[in-house]
Amino acid sequence: MRIYVTSVLVDDQQKALDFYTKILGFVPKHDVPIGDDRWLTVVSKENPAGTELLLEPSGHPAAKPYKSALVADGIPATSFQVDDLDAEYQRLRDLGVRFTVEPMDAGTVRMAVFDDTCGNLIQIIEMIEKQ
Template sequence: MPRIAVTSVHVDDQSRALTFYTEVLGFVLKLDLPAGDFRWLTVVDPGDPHGPQLLLEPDAHPAARAYATALHADGIPAAQFEVEDIHRAHDELTERGARIVQPPTEMGPVWTMIIDDTCGNLIQLATAADL
């Protein structure tokens, strides 16, 4: 059976994305390799360094840029990540200067919040309501 090894978010600036995803969200750099005019740039969960990688992929292709722009304009997150405690995550991310688009909000069995990654995407964080 296949397993998820790499997934991606399209970003408008790889360096700024690396700063956000490591210094604000707390992921760690996995790979940073030259790839033509860009980089093969991935981050991983620090608790699972051999787990799935998030590729910070340039939005240089017109279709990718249009897709990311449309999602952002409509308020649709490009990716979702799990956190143990949404309220603690909110406090920590606020301290780190994250732009909170939607504060923690109860949505049935989960709590969600949305942040702007500064690179063209909205990112949703979620936690089970009973945690």
């Protein structure tokens, strides 16, 4: 069994698509209209056949309190791996991304957390030890 699609609940799909592609560097995979929303996925440009991230509309009544509680507690909605945390942190800062946790050591990883502008905190990690 493999992970095919995972999702992040977003307040605005177009705003999320712009952020996840223009700022984070993912590439669009699927964009299929479904009523007022879209089946909208992005993938890593380094692995276009890999796991898709669904930019899922957060219209369900449970979504807003769930997302708000995660943000209030500083809990990231998801995590992405990078090769060089310091370089990625600086690149994103230069693009205006707001970090809630600056790069720090956390056991076998270095990590930082930023606001995706769509209602979520996102963690980026760099592995510092082979698992």
